[in-house]
Amino acid sequence: MIKTLKISFALKNTYRVNGILHSLKQIPLLKRLLPDALYGVWGLKIFAEVLSVLWALCKVFLGKFLYILLMVWGAGMLYENLETGRVFLHILLCLTVIGSYANTALFNPSRDKYYAMILMRMDAREYTLVNYTCSLLGAAVGFLPFTLCFGLLAGLPLWLCFLLPFSVSGCKLTAAAYSLWDYERSGKVYNENKLGRVEWLCTALLLGCAYGLPAAGGVLPGAVSAGALLAAIPAGFFSIRRIYSFGEYREVNRQLLAQSVNQTENLKYTAKTANEKKISADTSITSDKKGFEYLNELFIKRHRRILWSPAEKISGICAFLFFGAVLLLYLKPELKPVVNELILSWLPWLTFILYTINRGTGFTQALFMNCDHSLLTYSFYKQPGFVLKLFRIRLREIIKINAVPALVIGWGLALLLFVSGGTPQVLNYVVLVVSVLCMSIFFSIHYLTIYYLLQPYTAGTELKGGTYRLVSILTYLGCYYLMQIRMPTLVFGGVSIVFCVLYSILACILVYRLAPKTFRLRA
Amino acid sequence: MNFVIEHLSKHFEKKEVLRDITFTFRAGRIYGLLGRNGAGKTTLFNCINRDIRADGGAFFMETETGRREIKPEDIGYVLSTPTVPEFLTGREFLKFFLDINGKSIPNPKSPEEYFDYMSIAPEDRDRLLKDYSHGMKNKMQMLVNIIAQPNLLLLDEPLTSLDVVVAEEMKQMLRSLKENRIILFSTHIMDLALDLCDEIVLLNHGELEAVEKQHLNAGEFREKIIEALREEEHD
Numbered sequence: 217m218i219k220t221l222k223i224s225f226a227l228k229n230t231y232r233v234n235g236i237l238h239s240l241k242q243i244p245l246l247k248r249l250l251p252d253a254l255y256g257v258w259g260l261k262i263f264a265e266v267l268s269v270l271w272a273l274c275k276v277f278l279g280k281f282l283y284i285l286l287m288v289w290g291a292g293m294l295y296e297n298l299e300t301g302r303v304f305l306h307i308l309l310c311l312t313v314i315g316s317y318a319n320t321a322l323f324n325p326s327r328d329k330y331y332a333m334i335l336m337r338m339d340a341r342e343y344t345l346v347n348y349t350c351s352l353l354g355a356a357v358g359f360l361p362f363t364l365c366f367g368l369l370a371g372l373p374l375w376l377c378f379l380l381p382f383s384v385s386g387c388k389l390t391a392a393a394y395s396l397w398d399y400e401r402s403g404k405v406y407n408e409n410k411l412g413r414v415e416w417l418c419t420a421l422l423l424g425c426a427y428g429l430p431a432a433g434g435v436l437p438g439a440v441s442a443g444a445l446l447a448a449i450p451a452g453f454f455s456i457r458r459i460y461s462f463g464e465y466r467e468v469n470r471q472l473l474a475q476s477v478n479q480t481e482n483l484k485y486t487a488k489t490a491n492e493k494k495i496s497a498d499t500s501i502t503s504d505k506k507g508f509e510y511l512n513e514l515f516i517k518r519h520r521r522i523l524w525s526p527a528e529k530i531s532g533i534c535a536f537l538f539f540g541a542v543l544l545l546y547l548k549p550e551l552k553p554v555v556n557e558l559i560l561s562w563l564p565w566l567t568f569i570l571y572t573i574n575r576g577t578g579f580t581q582a583l584f585m586n587c588d589h590s591l592l593t594y595s596f597y598k599q600p601g602f603v604l605k606l607f608r609i610r611l612r613e614i615i616k617i618n619a620v621p622a623l624v625i626g627w628g629l630a631l632l633l634f635v636s637g638g639t640p641q642v643l644n645y646v647v648l649v650v651s652v653l654c655m656s657i658f659f660s661i662h663y664l665t666i667y668y669l670l671q672p673y674t675a676g677t678e679l680k681g682g683t684y685r686l687v688s689i690l691t692y693l694g695c696y697y698l699m700q701i702r703m704p705t706l707v708f709g710g711v712s713i714v715f716c717v718l719y720s721i722l723a724c725i726l727v728y729r730l731a732p733k734t735f736r737l738r739a
Numbered sequence: 740m741n742f743v744i745e746h747l748s749k750h751f752e753k754k755e756v757l758r759d760i761t762f763t764f765r766a767g768r769i770y771g772l773l774g775r776n777g778a779g780k781t782t783l784f785n786c787i788n789r790d791i792r793a794d795g796g797a798f799f800m801e802t803e804t805g806r807r808e809i810k811p812e813d814i815g816y817v818l819s820t821p822t823v824p825e826f827l828t829g830r831e832f833l834k835f836f837l838d839i840n841g842k843s844i845p846n847p848k849s850p851e852e853y854f855d856y857m858s859i860a861p862e863d864r865d866r867l868l869k870d871y872s873h874g875m876k877n878k879m880q881m882l883v884n885i886i887a888q889p890n891l892l893l894l895d896e897p898l899t900s901l902d903v904v905v906a907e908e909m910k911q912m913l914r915s916l917k918e919n920r921i922i923l924f925s926t927h928i929m930d931l932a933l934d935l936c937d938e939i940v941l942l943n944h945g946e947l948e949a950v951e952k953q954h955l956n957a958g959e960f961r962e963k964i965i966e967a968l969r970e971e972e973h974d
Contacts, residue, residue, distance in 0.1 A: 495826045495869060514831060
């Protein structure tokens with residue numbers, strides 16, 4: 217037992233340490249400084265090991281702390297005119313029931329299980345039981361300080377706060393015993409990462425009970441919640457026997473791990489197969505163009521589902537929302553000044569919205585996985601003239617796709633501005649439409665440019681480019697930062713138009729200069 | 740025509756994969772490139788195909804009129820795992836390729852003729868490439884690479900996973916193609932190398948070295964190759 221515990225801890229630690237070292241190696245500047253043999257460097261290993269232990273501690277305590285603080289106690293405080301202790305128990309009960317089947321530890325197809333039981337052929341029953349015991353004890357220990365602290369704050373008696381963590385474990389044990397019994401009966405293995413329809417429905421209902429009912433004033437009596445939670449403790453004890461005597465852990469784990477795709481070796485190919493599945497098999501799709509236009513047209517048509525359809529859906533939703541907003545203004549005219557004010561000063565927000573609805577990353581990912589990944593191995597495809605020709609065609613396509621929702625949003629805002637009382641400056645309308653369109657063009661060019669200049673994928677279709685990731689993060693932060701800015705629409709719109717035009721010109725020059733050299737498969 | 744490599748070197752961090760390689764390959768011959776696992780065969784091909792940048796050195800074509808740079812269209816590169824654009828059908832891929840390269844292909848044929856030449860069945864020609872089997876993808880890849888009639892054909896273990904019939908067809912085809920061009924064929928299978936190739940070149944410890952056959956019989960030649968690969972391992 218002790219030996220299994222030691223081995224499994226060492227195993228988990230090793231791959232966490234290697235994981236940390238691997239991610240250090242992904243940071244652009246550090247990459248150069250770190251040696252390739254870093255997995256053998258003693259000092260680094262100690263450093264990563266410290267991080268790893270800290271992480272394990274965080275998982276035991278920090279997670280539980282945040283859970284109780286935000287989801288149970290904090291959420292309970294929102295219902296001001298209800299009794300705190302009663303709400304606390306009510307929410308905790310509902311969430312604990314969800315956790316009992318959605319977070320079992322026993323039926324989680326995690327990677328360490330795959331390594332230990334499949335690759336290294338450890339004894340499945342022993343490995344499972346040892347790890348399960350650890351995770352249950354961890355949960356109880358992790359919960360105890362916070363149920364005590366927040367439970368007492370909520371006005372619960374000390375003895376109850378002390379028993380609550382064991383109720384949580386008891387609930388988990390009971391659910392696990394039921395799932396094992398269900399396996400013996402039906403042969404079906406429960407997988408907590410692939411919840412079925414019933415489980416999702418239960419989750420929705422329970423969440424509704426947890427947070428919806430109190431809002432309507434309905435809270436379970438304290439005695440009922442406490443009783444149900446306490447009843448889980450003897451139920452848990454009773455279940456331990458079943459879990460301990462269950463004899464088919466090997467079979468259960470084999471099935472569980474086979475179900476989940478994360479068979480590590482296959483992991484890097486799943487992105488590729490997932491993308492391949494998005495190719496339309498419609499045989500009526502043809503093209504009468506020639507050369508690269510032919511290639512492009514077939515690509516766009518066969519990837520409609522991931523390129524045009526989302527853009528159309530977003531446009532539809534936006535149009536619907538604008539229609540709703542206009543209707544609202546008609547029904548409640550007193551809102552008009554507020555909306556008018558919003559449109560005239562909150563334009564920076566739109567950058568973030570356009571960022572989130574942009575199809576740029578989806579487009580370049582599909583381009584790589586389903587097209588460039590293979591064609592880049594042919595030398596004719598890499599001739600500078602052809603690279604640039606295809607860049608032009610693709611730029612046109614991505615701009616077209618992104619422009620549809622942008623136009624809907626631009627015109628929708630202009631309409632809303634007009635309906636909400638208008639503005640004496642007609643230029644505002646023009647700036648709204650043009651700047652939204654410009655921003656969408658900016659994102660289109662931006663994503664395609666960084667794809668051509670930094671081509672981040674490897675031949676094995678992994679995302680490897682550190683610089684690419686950094687640029688993506690910076691893009692996100694930039695857009696996020698813009699949300700904080702309040703500026704008259706006219707000023708922000710004007711500035712963004714100028715910026716987008718300049719950026720686009722610069723990006724195109726860079727691509728023309730550099731892409732023939734940078735647009736390659738990564739080794 | 741010769742394909743000449745001069746002082747080519749490449750290292751990854753501290754590991755020297757290619758060490759100042761200088762070698763001349765002559766047209767009309769099939770070269771079998773043998774090396775231990777991880778010896779750098781694919782790295783060598785990737786450098787020649789400019790998929791990765793070499794640290795130093797040069798390679799060029801040497802013709803009667805003198806030396807010239809290698810152009811992308813000089814090279815055909817067939818990978819061990821066939822890569823074809825999955826969203827096209829076989830026919831569409833071929834049409835696209837012919838559209839693009841129409842001008843540079845000497846006496847082009849119709850797609851049907853090419854398919855027949857490669858023995859790709861009529862019912863498969865209009866299927867999406869993602870639904871092709873491994874062997875069929877391989878055939879498509881080979882076809883596109885030889886239509887353009889490149890002067891230098893790089894083959895990275897291309898026959899390893901083909902069924903016996905297709906492998907035999909491919910072998911025949913490579914023999915028929917070797918006229919006027921250089922074929923560089925990397926493999927782990929000694930029999931295949933001895934059967935197909937005119938010359939055996941070893942890549943070992945980052946260096947290229949031709950193995951002279953001289954008057955040795957098949958068995959002795961085989962011994963010599965194994966010995967050479969093993970010996971250098973213990974240097």
